[in-house]
Amino acid sequence: xxQKKTFYREFEVFSKRTxxxxxxxxxxxxxxxxxxxxxxxxxxxxxxxxxxxxxVVERENIHGLSLEEKAALGRLDxxxxxxxxxxxxxxxxxxxxxxxxxxxxxxxxWSGGNKHx
Amino acid sequence: xxxxxxxLNEHEKLEQFIARIEAGDKIEADDxxxxxxxxxxxxxxxxxxxSEIMGAxxxxxxxxxxxxxxxxxxxxxxxxxxxGHGQLLLRVAExxxxxxxxxxxxxxxxxxxxxxxxxxxxxxxxxxxADAGVIGWLVDGAAIITQTNMLNASYGPYSRAxxxxxxxxxxxxxxxxxxxxxxxxGTEEQKQMLQESLNGWWEALLMFFGPASSTxxxxxKQDVTIKYKIRTSTNEExxxxxxxxxIPRILSLGLTIPDPTLRFDEEQKVWIYQQPDWTKFKQIxxxxxxxxxxxxxxxxxxxxxNAWVRDAxxxxxx
Amino acid sequence: MTELNITTNPENKAAVVSLLFQLxxxxxxYSFRGSEWLGxxxxxxxxxxxxxxxxxxxxxxxxxxxxxEELGLDNADAxxxxxxxxxxxxxxxxxxxxxxGYYMDVPKYDWAFAxxxxxxxxxxxKIKIESLKxxxxxxxxxxxxxxxxxxxxxxxHWKTWFAQLLNSTExxxxxxxxxIEQVMKDFGDVFSLGTEGEKMVEIGxxxxxxxxxxxxxxxxxPVFESxxxxxxxxxxxxxxxxxxxxxxxxxxxxxxTLSEVYRIDTAASW
Numbered sequence: 200x201x202q203k204k205t206f207y208r209e210f211e212v213f214s215k216r217t218x219x220x221x222x223x224x225x226x227x228x229x230x231x232x233x234x235x236x237x238x239x240x241x242x243x244x245x246x247x248x249x250x251x252x253x254x255v256v257e258r259e260n261i262h263g264l265s266l267e268e269k270a271a272l273g274r275l276d277x278x279x280x281x282x283x284x285x286x287x288x289x290x291x292x293x294x295x296x297x298x299x300x301x302x303x304x305x306x307x308x309w310s311g312g313n314k315h316x
Numbered sequence: 317x318x319x320x321x322x323x324l325n326e327h328e329k330l331e332q333f334i335a336r337i338e339a340g341d342k343i344e345a346d347d348x349x350x351x352x353x354x355x356x357x358x359x360x361x362x363x364x365x366x367s368e369i370m371g372a373x374x375x376x377x378x379x380x381x382x383x384x385x386x387x388x389x390x391x392x393x394x395x396x397x398x399x400g401h402g403q404l405l406l407r408v409a410e411x412x413x414x415x416x417x418x419x420x421x422x423x424x425x426x427x428x429x430x431x432x433x434x435x436x437x438x439x440x441x442x443x444x445x446a447d448a449g450v451i452g453w454l455v456d457g458a459a460i461i462t463q464t465n466m467l468n469a470s471y472g473p474y475s476r477a478x479x480x481x482x483x484x485x486x487x488x489x490x491x492x493x494x495x496x497x498x499x500x501x502g503t504e505e506q507k508q509m510l511q512e513s514l515n516g517w518w519e520a521l522l523m524f525f526g527p528a529s530s531t532x533x534x535x536x537k538q539d540v541t542i543k544y545k546i547r548t549s550t551n552e553e554x555x556x557x558x559x560x561x562x563i564p565r566i567l568s569l570g571l572t573i574p575d576p577t578l579r580f581d582e583e584q585k586v587w588i589y590q591q592p593d594w595t596k597f598k599q600i601x602x603x604x605x606x607x608x609x610x611x612x613x614x615x616x617x618x619x620x621x622n623a624w625v626r627d628a629x630x631x632x633x634x
Numbered sequence: 635m636t637e638l639n640i641t642t643n644p645e646n647k648a649a650v651v652s653l654l655f656q657l658x659x660x661x662x663x664y665s666f667r668g669s670e671w672l673g674x675x676x677x678x679x680x681x682x683x684x685x686x687x688x689x690x691x692x693x694x695x696x697x698x699x700x701x702x703e704e705l706g707l708d709n710a711d712a713x714x715x716x717x718x719x720x721x722x723x724x725x726x727x728x729x730x731x732x733x734x735g736y737y738m739d740v741p742k743y744d745w746a747f748a749x750x751x752x753x754x755x756x757x758x759x760k761i762k763i764e765s766l767k768x769x770x771x772x773x774x775x776x777x778x779x780x781x782x783x784x785x786x787x788x789x790x791h792w793k794t795w796f797a798q799l800l801n802s803t804e805x806x807x808x809x810x811x812x813x814i815e816q817v818m819k820d821f822g823d824v825f826s827l828g829t830e831g832e833k834m835v836e837i838g839x840x841x842x843x844x845x846x847x848x849x850x851x852x853x854x855x856p857v858f859e860s861x862x863x864x865x866x867x868x869x870x871x872x873x874x875x876x877x878x879x880x881x882x883x884x885x886x887x888x889x890x891t892l893s894e895v896y897r898i899d900t901a902a903s904w
Binding site: 373 | 666669672682695715741743
């Protein structure tokens with residue numbers, strides 16, 4: 200791609216607070232190239248918080264939605280079949296079989312490894 | 317995707333825009349916006365941004381002179397934040413300027429030509445260390461009041477920048493308070509230094525909020541910014557809020573406010589005060605203040621002196 | 635490791651004190667020169683980023699002055715602000731002004747000089763701090779471990795500027811070459827340990843000068859090779875050796891600025 204010769208190229212800065220956290224958008228800065236954007240990113244936007252990783256992305260490489268296209272993000276609120284709340288009746292059923300329901304809280308608690316107790 | 321629906325005409329776009337603002341929706345850089353809104357934002361935000369950049373100059377004078385290692389560190393961090401706020405705000409302004417094909421270099425040129433103005437307070441001299449404290453305490457205090465007034469601005473990028481800025485302003489306020497507190501509790505000479513600083517800054521602080529109405533100076537952008545929900549309170553409301561918050565604190569430290577007519581009117585529930593000289597205000601903001609030309613010159617010389625750096629790296633940027 | 639005896643051995647203590655002053659004064663002046671650039675850097679984002687480096691360096695100076703305070707010398711602020719030029723141990727490299735003009739007027743600072751000085755100085759500081767991590771004086775070794783954490787960024791920052799400018803236009807290359815020459819003229823005392831140097835090495839405070847210089851060159855080698863440049867020679871005998879209190883006039887004016895407010899009333903709380 201033909202790159203206009205300018206010092207003021209636009210980079211969007213993303214960062215992770217901890218190694219396990221997701222990347223979050225911070226802000227944008229001007230820099231002549233990605234390497235320079237990278238050496239300025241942390242001190243411009245994350246001077247007072249921990250940082251585990253940084254991405255700088257030249258803005259022209261980001262594809263977004265226009266105001267009209269954002270209309271495509273709308274949807275109806277009729278999709279409880281996708282969610283646990285659509286299956287709430289199971290709790291009662293399992294109780295009938297004298298079993299506990301494996302709900303979200305229970306399932307996510309297995310992250311520490313399954314113990315037989 | 318616009319093929320799915322017919323293009324809205326200008327009038328419908330405006331109606332949709334107003335409806336979004338009324339509903340508390342945030343306008344983004346690439347969204348359609350009326351020219352009046354874009355122009356008001358550009359004027360407001362580029363002035364706000366360049367004021368931060370110019371505002372770094374009076375305070376940086378005191379960085380090497382700060383009277384302890386800790387003070388040197390504190391004020392260095394503060395000046396850094398001012399430049400950082402300038403960065404955030406200029407980025408917001410630069411995105412709004414895209415349809416006009418203008419970039420940061422053009423904003424600097426507008427500053428040098430006098431087309432882009434900066435806040436009255438940054439045209440004033442910072443003569444003593446107490447001024448460094450009063451700038452942090454009261455000038456930043458005034459800035460916090462005007463900036464929090466726009467935290468929920470209808471323009472999303474500005475609102476997000478202000479959220480970052482206001483969080484740091486809290487540090488600035490404490491930094492300033494720490495400096496003036498040491499002076500207020502210090503030797504007679506230190507106390508006097510602080511009082512003289514307050515005397516010197518009082519009028520500039522009143523001017524900071526701008527004239528109460530356009531009749532005072534012939535122009536005011538406050539009406540347009542309120543109409544488009546960029547801000548909520550008027551200049552005078554903000555000034556009154558500053559009085560209410562800061563006058564008791566100033567007096568509690570044993571300082572005298574250099575306005576014998578200043579009083580709170582219980583009936584009208586407003587502060588009565590000596591109006592600053594608004595003719596002088598106009599002079600100051602048109603770059604005829606005590607330090608206007610010197611600071612502009614410093615900014616211009618350093619910008620030009622470093623031009624080779626920007627040229628070198630833009631040529632190499634492929 | 636047996637503990638270094640500084641309580642009953644005055645020569646050992648003098649060596650520790652001398653080294654700490656070298657380190658403290660270096661960073662104090664280096665940070666000051668950086669702070670004069672505030673608001674005047676070639677790019678706003680860079681102004682913000684390099685300010686952090688000046689702050690970090692002032693923080694390092696404060697830690698070194700604190701170690702001196704703990705050794706029973708004056709308090710850290712007095713040590714930083716009140717000592718005249720003839721008692722300072724910093725390298726003349728860091729006392730040199732940034733370019734033409736006083737920072738309170740309309741200075742014309744030289745970004746090429748800033749980049750080269752900062753890069754070469756930071757590379758030297760990194761080598762010294764690495765050596766100090768194993769210092770026989772434990773409080774210093776502990777501080778070195780902390781300081782080292784922030785040097786990765788400082789080094790990356792200035793290395794990036796150095797390499798990019800030397801890889802750009804002819805104009806920039808010429809300015810950078812001139813800056814390299816200018817910086818090297820003052821580089822003779824950077825690794826000098828001064829008159830107490832032998833004692834410092836003997837009691838294991840830090841490694842000897844020629845070892846440090848060699849490592850500095852090794853460190854710069856890949857960068858210089860990628861730019862097709864040869865590593866400049868450090869002058870064998872420095873024009874002035876700041877470690878032995880030899881300084882330029884630039885230091886006098888720097889100290890008078892740095893202590894202007896502090897000196898109004900040294901007993902007052904500021």
